[in-house]
Amino acid sequence: MSSASTAVHIQYRSMLESDFPAAHGLSQAVHWRHRPEDWQLLHHLGSGFVAECDGDVIGTALWWSHGDDYASLGMVIVSPEAQGRGIGGELMNRLLEAIGERNTLLHATPAGQPLYEKLGFEVFGQVHQYQGTVAPRVPVAPPQGTRLRAAEAGDGAALAELASRAAGMVRTRVVNELLRTAEGVVIEDDNSNPVGFGILRSFGQGDIIGPVVAPDAEHARALLSHLAAKRTGSFVRIDMSDEHGLDSLLSELGLAHVDTPVAMVWGEAPQADPGIHQFAIASQAFF
Missing domain, CATH: 3.40.630.30 (Gcn5-related N-acetyltransferase (GNAT))
Known part of the structure; x- marks a missing residue:
């Protein structure tokens, strides 16, 4: 046939x-x-x-x-x-x-990239996939003048705003759904204002950490190490954005770099607020 x-x-x-x-x-x-x-x-x-x-x-x-x-x-x-x-x-x-x-984003495997290029998508970045069994490590203390706490139901609006600024596009539904079903950690200043957060949820053969949103690598390091410590001895994956600056921490945690899919866009890539960064994405599918 x-x-x-x-x-x-x-x-x-x-x-x-x-x-x-x-x-x-x-x-x-x-x-x-x-x-x-x-x-x-x-x-x-x-x-x-x-x-x-x-x-x-x-x-x-x-x-x-x-x-x-x-x-x-x-x-x-x-x-x-x-x-x-x-x-x-x-x-x-x-x-x-x-x-x-709508401007449209995707992450492409080498096998899929030629199809997307034919449809007019262009490469604008990468995502770095790390995974492995989390090694024992004392969590990094948050920067002076900040503290960590568990995310609460009332944090949705503030965390969605941080995530939207960091991603350059609306993240309200994604953040609220993940907060409802997963485990979140917030880093806040002395006035109890959230300045960053991270989310840990079940995925695949273990857990995935993401998004991790913070003003700089020092805050992100505290969030990431705290979340990873919750799964010491278990399999964890994290998809890091370009130029995340946390390679040494990820290595100490026992997470190996296993893949680097490219980020592609049809239209214009989102423009993030330079004052806040998305160090880890929620998913290669819904970013």
Whole structure:
């Protein structure tokens, strides 16, 4: 049977909750460590499409809105057996139609980068993935004049503002959802004003730390070391932004640099507030 005749039987539709088991199977097939619960969070924060052939899901793609001006996309997966039929390109076309005129961000693997370049995406940065079993280490004390505390339900608005300034785009929904379902730590000044924060949540084969938002590397070091200490002896992943300046700490924590996907944009890259920095992202999918 030719690839052209096979393509006639491929249908595209919106992703449903009932698709999570099949989507999880696809991510396993390409050696991504997402759990069914991770797919649930990704879909809850966004929406997307599946490609279906004879009742089987053979492709997925999701996107997330970050206000009126920005969006991100990810989880573009095609079953290894179905690759080469243009399914990834068709899923991308449907995502971009849904996203509209928003500036659109993604993180690309080497395999996916050529497709995105054909669609007009350009490289504007990198993300550095670290992971490993956390080694015992005394957490770094916060800078003088600041203190650490657990994040609380009432912190949502203040932390979302910090995250939005650091990312250069609206992060309200992402931050509020992560605060609801994960463990957060806030660093605040003597007037009890939050100046940075970090979030730790279950992901993949262990936990992931991110986002980590702080005014400088000294504050970020305290947040990151404090969160990592909560998982001493366990597997942790963290996706660091460019020029984060925390290589020595990550090494001391036992986290190895394992991958460097490129960040790409269609349109204009977000412009962050220079007074606050996103040292670690929440996810390579929804940034």
